[in-house]
Amino acid sequence: QVQLQQWGAGLLKPSETLSLTCGVYGGSFSGYYWSWIRQPPGKGLEWIGEINHSGGTNYNPSLKSRVTISVDTSKKQFSLILTSVTAADTALYYCARRRVTSTSGGCFDPWGQGTLVTVSS
C-alpha cells in the first residue's frame, strides 16, 4: 500500500522561499499525478499544482508565478518550491497522489501527513 511522507522547513520569514519534498513508498510512481495541496489554519483546501513521472506539470493559476514542482523519479520523490512567501502562505501543506482518468486528473488518494508552514517575521 502506497504511503507518502513529506518533509521541509516549517518556519519562514516573509520573502523567503518555501521548499517541501514528498517521498513515495510502496507503490508505483508512474501512471499518476503527484500533487501539492494546502490548507490555511481553520480553512478549506486549495490545490497548488501537480507533476507526473515524466515531469509534466499543471499549476493553479492563482499561484503559478511563484510555484515550481519538480520530480526525481530515481528516488520516487517530488518537491514544491514557492517563492516570495507572505503571511497569506501560512498553511498546512499536503502532498497527495492524484489518479488519472481518461479525460483529466481524478481524486486525491492517499495524502501525506501534512507539514505546517508558518510565515512570520
Add this chain to the structure above:
Amino acid sequence: DIVMTQSPDSLAVSLGERATINCKSSQSLLYSSNNKNYLGWYQQKPGQPPKLLISWASTRESGVLDRFSGSGSGTDFTLTISSLQAEDVAVYYCQQYYTTPPAFGQGTKVEIK
C-alpha cells in the same frame, strides 16, 4: 474555474440519525461521452489529512462503510451518512475533477447533537 459550494457549513445530528451534505458546482460535472460525474467526497478528522470516501459522485472507495453514500448528477450532489456514529465527526469536502484546477468545496462540519 469551477466553484464548489457546500451547504450547510455545519450541522449537528443525533447519533443514529441521518446526515445530509449538499454540494453544488458552478457548472456541470457530467462528462457526456462516458456519462460520469467528476465529483469526489472526502472526510477530514481533526489532526488528519483528508480521506477519500467516494469518487465518481457515488462510488464508495474500498473499505468505506456503506452508511456513506453519494448521489446527484450535473451540478447538484449529496453525501449522506445514513446512521451517524461518533467516529463520523469530521469535516466533509466535495471536490470536482472535471477541469483543471481541481477545486474543493469550503467544507461541512458534522457534529453530534
